[in-house]
Amino acid sequence: MESKAERTRNFIIETTAGIFNTRGYAGTSMSDICEATGLTKGSIYGNFENKEAVALAVFDYNLNKVNRLIGQLMHEATTYYDKLMAYIRVYSRYNGSDFPEGGCPVLNTAIEADDTNALLRDKAARALGKWRKNIEDIIRKGIEAGEFKKDTDPAQTALSILALIEGGIMISKLTNSQASLHKVLQTTEMIIHQIQQ
DSSP: OHHHHHHHHHHHHHHHHHHHHTTTTTTOOHHHHHHTOOHHHHHHHHHHHHHHHHHHHHOOOHHHHHHHHHHHHHHHOOOOHHHHHHHHHTTTTTTTTTTTSSOOOOHHHHHTTTTOOOHHHHHHHHHHHHHHHHHHHHHHHHHHTTTTTTTOOOOHHHHHHHHHHHHHHHHHHTOHHHHHHHHHHHHHHHHHHTTOO
């Protein structure tokens, strides 16, 4: 059972998750948080030290949402190829209702916080690093299992997959074209096909 304080804290996070992920840290004010939650500034500060603390908790919440989607598809996958494709499949529906409102929290945070907020930037960098390592591990295991070519460079391939996915999302958002992301994801899929035995 959650305590009242935990319920309030979670309510603030869940209610403002889409706002922070859409408007960013700088574009979200304490007034926006109060308006969305119906709580006073005193109530917000009673649960979080400051706006940045809310933003950090919201980033974790949105990232966990994406990680759960990827993890679910990976759990269902029976091959290393399908495990790699989990990233593409999740991001091919990143505008869906199960994806965080506002799109990819890692991309959104990285773009906004790269020069303005070290704590948020570091969270985004760690998330990207974990994804990269996870993809590298899948590729290595796929090589060991004879599913992927032995001369495949796991680090280079993982970085290319991530760069294409995140770059595709950025282009899609800037051009307001889901077709752009679809084309980039097709290229990402081609890279995965090319490393297969």
